[in-house]
Amino acid sequence: MSLHAPGLFITFEGIDGAGKSTHLTTLAERLRRHGREVTVTREPGGTPLAETLRECLLHTPMDALTEALLMFAARRDHLRQVIEPALAAGQVVLCDRFTDATFAYQGHGRGFDLAVLRTLEGWVQTMDGGFRQPDLTLWFDVSPAVAASRLSGARAPDKFESEPRAFFDRVAAGYAQRAAEAPQRFVRIDAHVPMDDVWQQVEAACRQRGWLS
Numbered sequence: 001m002s003l004h005a006p007g008l009f010i011t012f013e014g015i016d017g018a019g020k021s022t023h024l025t026t027l028a029e030r031l032r033r034h035g036r037e038v039t040v041t042r043e044p045g046g047t048p049l050a051e052t053l054r055e056c057l058l059h060t061p062m063d064a065l066t067e068a069l070l071m072f073a074a075r076r077d078h079l080r081q082v083i084e085p086a087l088a089a090g091q092v093v094l095c096d097r098f099t100d101a102t103f104a105y106q107g108h109g110r111g112f113d114l115a116v117l118r119t120l121e122g123w124v125q126t127m128d129g130g131f132r133q134p135d136l137t138l139w140f141d142v143s144p145a146v147a148a149s150r151l152s153g154a155r156a157p158d159k160f161e162s163e164p165r166a167f168f169d170r171v172a173a174g175y176a177q178r179a180a181e182a183p184q185r186f187v188r189i190d191a192h193v194p195m196d197d198v199w200q201q202v203e204a205a206c207r208q209r210g211w212l213s
């Protein structure tokens with residue numbers, strides 16, 4: 001019999017300014033109070049190598065294939081060094097973005113070939129124990145106009161946040177498509193509403209699965 005609860009892999013997705021980081025922090029606190037060990041991490045990033053790649057990805061212009069390859073290279077290192085060991089130890093891994101972001105941003109935002117992304121997803125997420133996908137993806141769905149108003153003045157925009165509104169319209173449509181393709185993995189969170197109401201939806205998704213009481 002396992003000595004600890006099974007690991008859980010929960011990803012947070014949505015356009016910049018949707019409220020992912022805010023609610024990831026709250027969920028981490030709640031799960032810890034509920035007795036779980038929680039690893040909080042992010043993509044691109046989460047390991048020294050992946051954080052180095054993040055710096056390039058967020059600030060250096062490059063073509064869409066280069067961007068997709070670096071995203072997946074960072075992801076492979078992150079899976080091997082952080083995510084898989086934490087899951088094997090029975091922890092909850094809360095990850096700010098994962099592969100759905102690559103489909104939404106590089107695929108739909110930049111118009112890069114989705115079939116190539118599917119191939120890369122298959123290679124990169126095949127681990128010793130099988131194909132790794134999140135147990136749950138919380139998709140913070142908010143209109144690009146609302147997200148932009150939340151971000152304005154909040155922080156200096158990076159390469160992606162500097163993209164025009166039309167880019168974020170495509171990214172948002174990309175998330176909707178990924179969610180429609182995997183309805184058992186995705187939960188749509190209506191992120192237009194006040195923070196407390198957003199949190200209620202996150203909490204409900206976790207309670208339904210028995211992860212919070």
Ligand SMILES: Nc1ncnc2c1ncn2[C@@H]1O[C@H](COP(=O)(O)OP(=O)(O)O)[C@@H](O)[C@H]1O
Pocket residue numbers: 014015016017018019020021022023150151154191192193194195196198
């Ligand atoms: N539901 C909400 N209503 C109003 N403001 C919000 C809401 N959720 C987050 N914010 C604010 O919007 C900004 C961006 O939130 P953040 O969690 O950093 O988004 P993301 O991680 O998705 O980019 C922050 O200033 C945050 O306080």
Ligand SMILES: Cc1cn([C@H]2C[C@H](O)[C@@H](COP(=O)(O)OP(=O)(O)O)O2)c(=O)[nH]c1=O
Pocket residue numbers: 016021042043044058071096097098099101102103105106158160161
């Ligand atoms: C994981 C990932 C992120 N991104 C982009 C989306 C974000 O604009 C950016 C960094 O994500 P994020 O950490 O959410 O930025 P911030 O710290 O400013 O909130 O990287 C991709 O384009 N593809 C990906 O696969």
